[in-house]
Amino acid sequence: xxxxxxxxxxxxxxxxxxxxxxxxxxxxxxxxxxxxxxxxxxxxxxxxxxxxxxxxxxxxxxxxxxxxxxxxxxxxxxxxxxxxxxxxxxxxxxxxxxxxxxxxxxxxxxxxxxxxxxxxxxxxxxxxxxxxxxxxxxxxxxx
Ligand code: AMP
Numbered sequence: 001x002x003x004x005x006x007x008x009x010x011x012x013x014x015x016x017x018x019x020x021x022x023x024x025x026x027x028x029x030x031x032x033x034x035x036x037x038x039x040x041x042x043x044x045x046x047x048x049x050x051x052x053x054x055x056x057x058x059x060x061x062x063x064x065x066x067x068x069x070x071x072x073x074x075x076x077x078x079x080x081x082x083x084x085x086x087x088x089x090x091x092x093x094x095x096x097x098x099x100x101x102x103x104x105x106x107x108x109x110x111x112x113x114x115x116x117x118x119x120x121x122x123x124x125x126x127x128x129x130x131x132x133x134x135x136x137x138x139x140x141x142x143x
Contacts, residue, residue: 001088001089001090001124001128002085002086002087002088002089003083003084003085003086003087003088003089003092003106003114003116004085004086005089005124006089006116006120006121006124007085007106007113007114007116009124010114010120011114012113012114013114014039014105014112014113014114014115015029015033015035015038015039016038016039016040016041017029017038017039017040017041017051017072018040018041018042018072019040019041019042019043019048019049019071019072019073019076020043020071020072020073021071021072022068022069022070022071022072023056023059023067023068023069023070023071023072023074023075024068024069025072026038026051026056026072027056027068030053030056035117036052036053036102036103036117037050037051037052037053037102037103037115037117038050038051038052038072039080039105039112039115040072040073040076047080047082047105047107047112048073048076048078049072049073049076049077049078049080050076050077050080050103050105051072051075051076051077052077052101052102052103055075055076055077056075058075059074059075080105081095081099081101081104082104082105082106082107082112083095083104083105083106083107083116084106084107084108085106085108085113085114089121089124089125092104092116092121093121093125096118096121102117102118102119103115103116103117103118104116
């Protein structure tokens with residue numbers, strides 16, 4: 001199973017925010033869209049970073065409510081790990097586990113074409129396991 005297969009199922013929408021938006025705006029967007037991370041774009045429209053709910057919690061813990069008026073750029077992770085459509089879901093799971101993050105944007109031809117969360121990966125793995133079990137059951141019954 002490849003990243004491409006997950007994107008076909010879940011769609012390619014990526015919720016983004018500008019690097020100069022406030023942390024308050026970012027929190028509202030995360031809550032309203034019921035997601036865990038936002039892809040952050042810079043002035044040139046390119047990928048500037050990623051902001052996850054963990055970054056919001058850390059900002060509030062470090063700076064209390066004053067953090068809410070500060071820009072997303074002050075709290076996002078700049079060195080974003082991305083993947084490609086042809087990467088395997090197993091590889092992606094390894095990247096998420098080793099780096100301890102739960103979101104990976106998908107990049108093709110220098111453009112973000114989707115985002116995969118750990119929830120998407122787990123859902124895919126469960127579906128695969130159920131399918132394998134069914135196939136085995138059918139094979140045993142047929143014998
Ligand atoms: P998460 O587990 O995705 O909520 O994120 C945990 C931490 O990793 C946060 O500080 C994020 O900014 C950062 N992070 C999330 N996704 C990525 C990614 N694909 N590349 C680099 N850092 C990330």
